[in-house]
Amino acid sequence: MKTIKTVKEMKEIVDSYKASFNKTIGLVPTMGYLHDGHLSLIKRAREENHIVIVSVFVNPTQFGVNEDYEIYPKDIKRDKELAEAAGADYMFHPTVEEMYPTGHKTYVEVLDITDKLCGASRPGHFKGVTTIVNKLFQIVEPNRAYFGLKDAQQVAVVQQMVRDLFLNTEIVPCPIVREPDGLAMSSRNILLSPEDRQAALILSKGLMEAKKIVDCGEKNVFTIKEKIIKIISQEPTVNIDYIEMLQFPTLEAVSIIGGKVLIAIAAKVGNVRLIDNIIMEE
């Protein structure tokens, strides 16, 4: 696996593949500190494409002023080893100045579906996401790009951008990967104290309980939500940001469960903001 630091060199490599043969490129965009969730994306990309590019870039424009940009975990040496072992051909690891050169002024924004869930709690977050994903797509020209469903709203927003701007990239949403005890994998999990790590399990527990009662016939969103709140409230160190049930991927409001429904949770566990969700198809 080769590591590429500049847009110019990355574009030259992409051009060489595009020109010589009909090679397909799979992109796995990440903020690094790779875990098994990321690796599942890389492995899937490996199966489906001739060339696999993993980007590692902690994107400043998707962090709010009081968020964890400065302390976001990093270990590029380990990331390289893991990405290579999972089958990546290239790691694209640019600097902030490379992706946002002095004087940059352009943003890509998806309206409406970015106002809810994490978009409501983190204003500007998805504008940062769509801007950086758009830049990466222009540089890498991927045939397919792989995103984990842990951030289900991100999948919906990026798919909307691809559709609206007629981008030539297929978005491949991939299932959440969980620790054996149910905690959704996240680079931020390392920031949890051992006690908070234990308390955080209540999030996936709440979701699994919700699924159970839906499977048993409960279709009223308000009732299900109350049930999840009751479960999560058992952990006093877990502060719910939101629990929402929405149609997926339109993110439209829903009052009675039907079709494809996202149950999404965001909560602060200690100082760490975590998200988790399940998508149910009725």
Add this chain to the structure above:
Amino acid sequence: MKTIKTVKEMKEIVDSYKASFNKTIGLVPTMGYLHDGHLSLIKRAREENHIVIVSVFVNPTQFGVNEDYEIYPKDIKRDKELAEAAGADYMFHPTVEEMYPTGHKTYVEVLDITDKLCGASRPGHFKGVTTIVNKLFQIVEPNRAYFGLKDAQQVAVVQQMVRDLFLNTEIVPCPIVREPDGLAMSSRNILLSPEDRQAALILSKGLMEAKKIVDCGEKNVFTIKEKIIKIISQEPTVNIDYIEMLQFPTLEAVSIIGGKVLIAIAAKVGNVRLIDNIIMEE
């Protein structure tokens, strides 16, 4: 010349050229009602590319609520004849629903340099421009795109977008084409009454006078601006929207003429808003 109405068909044609040979594609994005200015872009594209695509699309998102979207002149039959004669291979002529399907939510925006000149008078205008140009670039994947310098700010804004989003398209700015009496060619000129058509000549006259006094040694922007205002005020039916002198293409303020300077005018002549400019290099 073939006329293409759908994004899907346009993309298939582009793909066939991209796949089979190393063909270059030149795009001339227009709002139709073609004049010699547009035709100069098409001819230039013809000289420099294997395939020339002219788009004709009156883009609703770049018009304000009280602007002339509804009465923007149209004559697609004539446009086709003129584009073909100038050397176009394809005309891309989609519907509004095709470019902005129901439920579209995505915009591309360049900040800062879009706040001045026409951006100040027409809020949201350039957001509409960059969004539609971005869509066209994704569909047509042009190696080069040709823009007239009559809208010099548009050239600067689109170049900024290309740089910031790492688009694979070279922007080719082309000189303003004028009527023999000096009036800058514009599709909107047809909306002028004969008297207003005559009065409108004062805009190019003002710019030529400005150039003269700069050539004679006057470098003070305030003095030059006063001079232009004095000239244009001779025509009572011409209402100045702005007269600005800015560095080009950064659109930074300038007080003493030096480097590449844009003198830009916008004015209402009767009910028609016209723009004109010159770029001087000192």
